[in-house]
Amino acid sequence: xxxxxxxxxxxxxxxxxxxxxxxxxxxxxxxxxxxxxxxxxxxxxxxxxxxxxxxxxxxxxxxxxxxxxxxxxxxxxxxxxxxxxxxxxxxxxxxxxxxxxxxxxxxxxxxxxxxxxxxxxxxxxxxxxxxxxxxxxxxxxxxxxxxxxxxxxxxxxxxxxxxxxxxxxxxxxxxxxxxxxxxxxxxxxxxxxxxxxxxxxxxxxxxxxxxxxxxxxxxxxxxxxxxxxxxxxxxxxxxxxxxxxxxxxxxxxxxxxxxxxxxxxxxxxxxxxxxxxxxxxxxxxxxxxxx
Numbered sequence: 001x002x003x004x005x006x007x008x009x010x011x012x013x014x015x016x017x018x019x020x021x022x023x024x025x026x027x028x029x030x031x032x033x034x035x036x037x038x039x040x041x042x043x044x045x046x047x048x049x050x051x052x053x054x055x056x057x058x059x060x061x062x063x064x065x066x067x068x069x070x071x072x073x074x075x076x077x078x079x080x081x082x083x084x085x086x087x088x089x090x091x092x093x094x095x096x097x098x099x100x101x102x103x104x105x106x107x108x109x110x111x112x113x114x115x116x117x118x119x120x121x122x123x124x125x126x127x128x129x130x131x132x133x134x135x136x137x138x139x140x141x142x143x144x145x146x147x148x149x150x151x152x153x154x155x156x157x158x159x160x161x162x163x164x165x166x167x168x169x170x171x172x173x174x175x176x177x178x179x180x181x182x183x184x185x186x187x188x189x190x191x192x193x194x195x196x197x198x199x200x201x202x203x204x205x206x207x208x209x210x211x212x213x214x215x216x217x218x219x220x221x222x223x224x225x226x227x228x229x230x231x232x233x234x235x236x237x238x239x240x241x242x243x244x245x246x247x248x249x250x251x252x253x254x255x256x257x258x259x260x261x262x263x264x265x266x267x268x269x270x271x272x273x274x275x276x277x278x279x280x281x282x283x284x285x286x287x288x289x290x291x
Contacts, residue, residue: 002158003059006050007114009107009122009135010043010064010079012072039075042123044191046184050121051083051192053153061085063114067095067106073207076230080202081194089207092234095245099252100129102245104137109238111142119161120181124149132183139181146181147174151188207232 014035047064054060064079066072067090076087090110098106111120120142125132132148139146151166154173165172166185204221207230211218222228235242243249270276284290 001057001156003061004053004057004118004156005114005116006053006060006062007111007117007120008043008047008050008062008064008079008084009120009138010047010066010075011040011123011126012037012066012068012075013040013126013128014038037071037074039078040123040126040128042125042127042184042186044123045186045188046121046123046182047079047082047084048189048191049150049153049182049184050119052189053119053156054083057156063088065107065110066090067098067103067110069096070207070209073210073230077202077205078194080205081198082192083195083198087205087230089230089232090234090238091207091209091232094235094242097247097250098245099250100131100133100137101251102247102249104134104141105244105249106238106240107134108138108141109240110233111138113233113238118178120144120179122181122183124183124185135181135183142181144179144181145176146183147176148183149185150182151185202228204228205230 015038047062050062054062062084063086064076064084065088066075070091072091073087073089076084076089080087088110090106095102095106111117120138122135122138124135126134136146136148147161147163147165149165149167150163151171152164154162154164156162158178160175160177161180161182162173162175163182165174166187204218205228206218206222209232211222235245241249268280270280281290
C-alpha cells in the first residue's frame with residue numbers, strides 16, 4: 001500500500017455551551033470576539049480517523065487546514081500535538097462573514113494549491129452552524145466522490161476506500177474510488193490525546209502574523225527549524241475571486257436572531273386528556289420551545 005496524502009478540514013468554533021446575549025452582531029454574523037472557542041468536536045473525530053490511517057500505512061502524511069481569524073492557529077498546533085504532520089492557516093479579513101457557499105469555495109481554492117491529495121476529511125458538521133453542508137459542497141466543487149457520516153474505514157487500497165457509515169436506522173458499508181472526500185460522524189472513535197514529546201516539538205509553531213516584532217527568540221528558532229512556520233494564505237495566495245468570498249460571496253442572510261432561555265419557574269400537572277395535551281403543545285410552540 002502506497003503512502004497517502006490526507007487533508008483534514010478543521011474549524012475553531014464558538015463554545016455553544018456558553019452563549020450570551022452578545023453572541024451575534026447586528027448584521028446576523030457570529031460575534032466571535034465575545035465567545036470562547038473550542039476545536040469543533042466532529043473535526044476531532046475526523047483527525048483521529050486520518051491519524052489512524054497514518055498509523056496503518058507507513059509514510060502517510062496528514063495536513064490540517066483551517067479558515068478563520070489569527071487565533072484559529074491554536075487548533076493547528078493542537079492537531080500537531082496529536083500527530084498531524086503539517087498545518088495550513090487560511091486567514092484574511094476579506095474571508096470574514098462567509099456562509100457555507102463562500103467557505104467551501106475558499107477551502108477548495110486552498111486545496112487546489114496542494115501538489116496532490118488522496119482523501120479529504122472533515123467533521124460531519126460544525127456546532128456553530130449545524131448545516132453539514134461545507135464538506136459536500138467542497139466535494140462538488142472539486143469534482144470528487146463523497147462519503148458522508150463515516151464512522152470507520154474498513155479497508156483501503158491504492159485506488160479505493162471502503163467505509164462504514166452511521167445512518168439513523170443502522171449502518172451502511174460503501175466503497176469509493178480515490179481521491180474522495182469523507183465527512184466523519186461523532187460515533188467514530190474519539191481523538192487521541194496530545195503527546196508530550198510533540199508539544200515540546202511544536203509549542204513554538206506560529207504563523208507569520210502571530211510573530212511580534214520583538215519576538216527575536218521565536219524568529220531565530222523558526223530560521224533554524226522551518227517546520228515551525230505555519231503557512232498562512234490570504235486571498236491573493238489562493239487566487240480567490242473576491243466576489244465569491246466573505247459576506248459578498250454569501251447569499252445566506254440571517255433575518256433575525258432570538259435568544260431563548262429555558263427556565264423552570266413553574267410546574268404543571270396534566271391529565272391524559274386530548275385537550276390538556278393540545279394545550280401543552282400550543283404553549284410550547286407559542287414560547288418557541290418546539291416547532
